[in-house]
Amino acid sequence: MKKILAITLCLLLVAGLAACASSAKQAETPVLSMATEGTFQPYEYYDGDKLIGIDVAIAEAIAEKLGMTLEVTDIAFDSIIPGVQTGKYDIGMAGMTVTDERLEEVSFSSSYATGVQVVIVKDGGPITSVDDLFADGANTVVGTQTGTTGFLYATWDIEDEGLGTVKSFAKTTDAVEALKNGQVDCVILDNEPAKALVAANEGLSILDAEYAVEDYAIAVAKDNTELLGKINGALDELIADGTVQSILDKYIHE
Numbered sequence: 001m002k003k004i005l006a007i008t009l010c011l012l013l014v015a016g017l018a019a020c021a022s023s024a025k026q027a028e029t030p031v032l033s034m035a036t037e038g039t040f041q042p043y044e045y046y047d048g049d050k051l052i053g054i055d056v057a058i059a060e061a062i063a064e065k066l067g068m069t070l071e072v073t074d075i076a077f078d079s080i081i082p083g084v085q086t087g088k089y090d091i092g093m094a095g096m097t098v099t100d101e102r103l104e105e106v107s108f109s110s111s112y113a114t115g116v117q118v119v120i121v122k123d124g125g126p127i128t129s130v131d132d133l134f135a136d137g138a139n140t141v142v143g144t145q146t147g148t149t150g151f152l153y154a155t156w157d158i159e160d161e162g163l164g165t166v167k168s169f170a171k172t173t174d175a176v177e178a179l180k181n182g183q184v185d186c187v188i189l190d191n192e193p194a195k196a197l198v199a200a201n202e203g204l205s206i207l208d209a210e211y212a213v214e215d216y217a218i219a220v221a222k223d224n225t226e227l228l229g230k231i232n233g234a235l236d237e238l239i240a241d242g243t244v245q246s247i248l249d250k251y252i253h254e
């Protein structure tokens with residue numbers, strides 16, 4: 001009987017040690033969870049069922065520097081900031097523009113890239129220049145992705161000015177489908193995803209004029225100043241040693 005007790009105790013001890021060891025191991029490589037929205041090539045998009053792109057690659061390099069394991073989740077773009085605010089995700093990285101409105105909700109890292117808002121139209125359609133959007137009597141239906149700066153510009157500059165209406169879509173690809181089948185007259189979107197979508201869909205063009213220039217950065221919860229500091233430290237090093245530029249060059253071919 002004594003022997004059985006001793007064996008049982010021994011087994012318990014071994015199990016306990018194993019549990020300790022595995023939790024110690026987990027503690028060694030903490031997870032850096034990132035929320036993104038995956039219809040934004042070349043920043044985040046699917047290669048088969050794998051999410052790749054500039055943001056994923058930069059976040060991976062940051063996680064590596066911090067000794068963390070990156071975990072990427074693809075969610076609706078307008079859920080990213082709430083998810084970061086509530087701590088469901090550590091960072092939001094989605095070609096996300098730094099804006100005054102967002103700065104009230106989250107903190108942003110240093111900027112790692114620039115975006116330009118452009119206008120996509122259907123070839124042979126009524127809109128041939130950005131000026132057409134602001135012409136007297138214009139009545140344009142503008143497609144945008146929900147929660148983006150493109151949506152804000154379209155709302156402020158077109159809908160609020162009585163120059164048309166805005167339709168929002170969960171995915172950039174849905175907005176482009178709507179343009180193709182005539183539900184919207186144009187789509188306002190960031191230049192690189194716009195180029196990728198125009199390349200992937202026949203009969204679409206990007207209008208010449210640039211609509212607005214923006215800085216992309218990583219969103220972190222306001223109270224998570226420690227993580228923000230670490231991310232900026234890692235990002236600044238990756239910018240200084242050329243890693244960020246080489247990632248941008250890998251995914252953006254002019």
Ligand code: ARG
Nearest residue numbers: 037040094095096097148149
């Ligand atoms: N730069 C724009 C913004 O911050 C659009 C970003 C959309 N990103 C995405 N992964 N869908 O509002």
